[in-house]
Amino acid sequence: MARDLAIDLGTANTLVYMKGKGIVLNEPSVIAVNRQSGEVLATGHDAWDMIGRTPSYIVAVRPLRGGAITDFDITERMIRLLLQRVGVSRFTRPKVVICVPSAITEVERRAVTDATRRAGASDAQLIEQPMAAAIGANLPIDEPVGNMVIDIGGGTTETAVISLGGVVALEAIRVGSFDIDAAIQSYVRREHGVAIGERTAEEIKIQIGSAEPGPQDRSADIRGRDLVTGLPKTVRLTAEEVRFAIDEPVTAMVLSVKRCLAKAPPELSQDFLARGMYLVGGGGMLRGLAERIQRETQVPVNMSPQPLEAVVLGAGHCIENYQALRGMFMGTRR
């Protein structure tokens, strides 16, 4: 008998929680496929190492963009491989709860559930990422108080106000940390005439990227291809330049938080001032982002102790209490 699973099928990373065991898998949502034969060559960390470095017959792709499936077949194969790796066979068909962005369309929702069922699940239920994040971040959502959670993932930024086990206000945009990487790539190309890959852009973001000026502002040498000569070139990038480059996606994230605050009922708004907001997701780890949101909203911002795992832990709790929390699944509420 297969153990039931919770999957955080993120744009950047995929995490799997097994009932009774906890998190059993955490790796990048990347798959490498042989373009000619259609064979899967690698998934996860191995496939991530291949991005931008493959011969022409291999393609290493992220099958999700903005939290939505862009390639149905590839996603189905990736989920099938994930399930196999955690011990699911054709004779053991577990129930699966999958975390998806709240802004997902009906078509995208069906694509995720179909892909999961075809990959070997007996039942596939969806849960909104901010709700799962709030459960996983240990927020007291069972109480009649306002809990605000900001989940910044690879492709989406979702802000939700939760009270008494339900979503009171929600704001979601398809802007995430990959848009920050893309903004850095675009800036370096435009201002320095150098082309860099998405992995280099991500490294720059981690090393010197920030949303607010701070004492740790540094500069970094980056290597890419000169757009004029076509030769390898090194340029120096400062933290201030990166801050300027990523200002557009960061501002979009902050504005979405502000819109969610404006949607919240006044009785709950006063709770935010006392309790603050909680930041989860890999995108929330950008230096100075919590400070910037705090400065612009005048509401304290706390970082979740496990920003990367909060969503899958919340979904894992739902799979542990499947019957009692059935009402939280997207299909059962709408």
Add this chain to the structure above:
Amino acid sequence: MISMSFLTGLFSFLAFVSGSALLVMVYLDNRKVRIDDGIAKFRRHIDALSPEARRSSVHHNNPEDRWSR
């Protein structure tokens, strides 16, 4: 003799009809959504989200567990 069997048959029939009616009433009554069904369901939902309920799943995986094992 004939009247006895008639009465037995009649009473058996009435007993059967009454029993069936009673069963149908009990079945329909059970199918009704009671006012406290929603309360019990909501209570279960909230209880499943309590810190105690989350101890085994969320806190189990949290190294900074405030209810450290």
